[in-house]
Amino acid sequence: MAGITINSNIASLQTQRRLGDSSSALNQSFQRLSSGQRINRASDDAAGLAISDSLRTDRLVYTQGIRNLNDGVSMLDIGDGALNELSNIVIRVQELAEQASNGTFSNRQRAALDTEAQALGKEYLRIAQTTEFNGQKLFDGSIQGLTLQGSYATEGGIQTTLGGVMGTGAVGTKTDFTAGAGANSVALGDLNGDGYLDIATANDGGGTASVLLGNGNGSLNAKIDYTAGNNPDSVTLGDLNGDGFLDIVTANRGTSNASVLLGNGDGSFKAKIDTATVSARSITLGDLNSDGILDMVTADWFGSNTSVLLGNGNGTFKAATAYTTGASPWSLTLGDVNGDGILDLASANYSGVSASILLGNGNGTFKAKTDFTTGTNPHSVTFGDVNSDGILDLVSANRGTSNASVLIGNGNGTFKAKADFTTGTNPDSVNLGDLNGDGFLDIVTANYSTSNTSVLLGNGNGTFRAKTDYAAGGGAYSVNLGDLNSDGVLDIVTANSTASTTSVLLGRTRDGVAPLLPYTLKTQTDAKWALSLMDSTLDRIATHRGQLGSIQSRLTSAIGSNSITVENYAVAESQIRDADVAQEASLLTKNKILQQAGSSILAHANHEPEIALKLLKGV
Structure with a gap:
């Protein structure tokens, strides 16, 4: 049975310790509820922090990968638009060649048709040489192979080309x-x-x-x-x-x-x-x-x-x-x-x-x-x-x-x-x-x-x-x-x-887009050859656009896959790092009650030495 002492107030010490514990718990609840995170420092959960940081890094990398792939889609959209215009040019030259192939035209009249056809050929070259995305020429031959980075390392990159010949x-x-x-x-x-x-x-x-x-x-x-x-x-x-x-x-x-x-x-x-x-x-x-x-x-x-x-x-x-x-x-x-x-x-x-x-x-x-x-x-x-x-x-x-x-x-x-x-x-x-x-x-x-x-x-x-x-x-x-x-x-x-x-x-x-091969519409024979030449050129452009379209389709699938991956990483990180608000609110209430009770009991415990003094007055 414990006695009444003056030098040591054991009850007060015990109550102080308990009050400190409840205060720490209350502070932790405040931190978790104010930050929304269960782990705010390594001491909260060292292993959980390491895992959640890894998951967070993965989420951020894949999120950037989505942006990278979307940039790739934008690049291909610009390329496809340019190829569409090249196709229109070739079709117009075909029309002119068909017209010049007709035996009712004189060579003097064909020369006028050839003037337009040659101007279109120059515009074809200009578009092919100047189409660019983010300062990079797409079809002038400077891009040989393209890596669109969707996630980590080499295996995370989509290796492709911009196609063409x-x-x-x-x-x-x-x-x-x-x-x-x-x-x-x-x-x-x-x-x-x-x-x-x-x-x-x-x-x-x-x-x-x-x-x-x-x-x-x-x-x-x-x-x-x-x-x-x-x-x-x-x-x-x-x-x-x-x-x-x-x-x-x-x-x-x-x-x-x-x-x-x-x-x-x-x-x-x-x-x-x-x-x-x-x-x-x-x-x-x-x-x-x-x-x-x-x-x-x-x-x-x-x-x-x-x-x-x-x-x-x-x-x-x-x-x-x-x-x-x-x-x-x-x-x-x-x-x-x-x-x-x-x-x-x-x-x-x-x-x-x-x-x-x-x-x-x-x-x-x-x-x-x-x-x-x-x-x-x-x-x-x-x-x-x-x-x-x-x-x-x-x-x-x-x-x-x-x-x-x-x-x-x-x-x-x-x-x-x-x-x-x-x-x-x-x-x-x-x-x-x-x-x-x-x-x-x-x-x-x-x-x-x-x-x-x-x-x-x-x-x-x-x-x-x-x-x-x-x-x-x-x-x-x-x-x-x-x-x-x-x-x-x-x-x-x-x-x-x-x-x-x-x-x-x-x-x-x-890879790239070659200029139109030399052609002229100045004679009927030349116009017939130009007609064949433009037909094969149009086939190559269609094939090229098909290549870009297939890459765009692949990128769309990769973006969808990355989006699901990012979502799953976010869920996994949240389960480890994020605070359960309902649980923390309950703990907050509990810790508040404990702190209030501890404060009240500590006040009583601090009065125990006064009892000893009262006993000594009678001596």
Whole structure:
């Protein structure tokens, strides 16, 4: 039995302890109810705090993942909108091509349709090059693969692409196809109306032209040979009789004539019709007198001149008219270099170390030549806008100096001084095309001595990057560009005189949207080809939109899954961290009562020493 003491008030101490416990419990209830959380510090529930923090982190990560995926959906929405507009452009060009394909139109009227079609092509390129989301270009080839992060680490990312196809500027390994003996010139066109490019070669050693029909996948059928004149050095294609089918024309050095093989529209050709020329090395076609009929121009190697033969519209030509060029013209090209809407002529003068420019008068005649310096022994020449100023520039392949000369046009028929760019050894042919889809023309040469082709990617300002060489067949002599596997990207084709083959080097691709392949509506045949070209382009756009749509569908599913996951993480975290308000309110009431009772009892306990004092008063 406890006694009454003065030194120690055990009852008070016990009551103080109990009152402190109830005060702590009351404070905890206040904290939980004011914060809404059961765990406010590690001491409340260390294990629960660790688990709830982990769950909270997961919830926040998946919530950000939802935002990431929604950004991805927004990016794809912008991309799909751009593709929709590209589709509208292609459909309009198709309409124009269909109109231009009609035989009731003249070539002059087709030229007006072509003006709109070319403007639409430029807008197509602008949209493809400038469509962007958050500062990132979507279709210019800069985005190769896309990771949309929906949750943790690599497995939490959705690996996808923005799809589409554009060139890289590189080409694959060559595939050789047998041509005629001494194949030294190659031309591309749809010879059988199936919408695929076919190949025609001029075979110097066999006196023939070979036709290799394309399958649309980069492969070619076995050659079919047609008799031409002796030593055909050059071949070109065009509709000479207005029937809508491409015809073959060869320049025959050995017989000093040109052979015309009229096409039947099914890939076969009629027997040749010969037209007299003078030691023709090269041949090209164009409407020189604005009558809607293709005319012929040949480079006369021994005569140091060029012959102009006006077409009759039935596959025959009027007598040749000669115009002086530089010494030993080897190659010819036509284009409007002074902006008057009339074709002008350029020749590569092998012995003259120059290119001659003859401005056209629009009636089939030409002004006297003006010579511009090139590299040594220019073997081939072509026109193209290499500095993006809308004016044709001149590029020559120089056999003697193993380089390409670029002469920037002034727009009045004159050119600035040449700038030289190294190619492979002894380039015999040059062509221009956009191989990497950046909207700038690139240089491609066929290099005879090294049996390869050089690609010099353009910078769009008249300069070019260092060459990259790709193996071709033996004695690569001529080069042309076209889409042989229907992917919308230019491929390289060479005629190889030593190997008597033609080499196909398919362009390598990457994600993006390529510019429209070159087209024109200026003739009925060209318009028909443009119609096929736009049809395949529209198919590619539809496929591309399907790719984006499938990605959007996947992202929508991923967002839904993430939303459920976030909800479940929130529930799990709440069960651990959040306070049960009903329970805490009950505890609050209990602790308040205990505190009030403790305070009252403590007051009584503190009076116990006074009892001892009263007892001592009686002593």
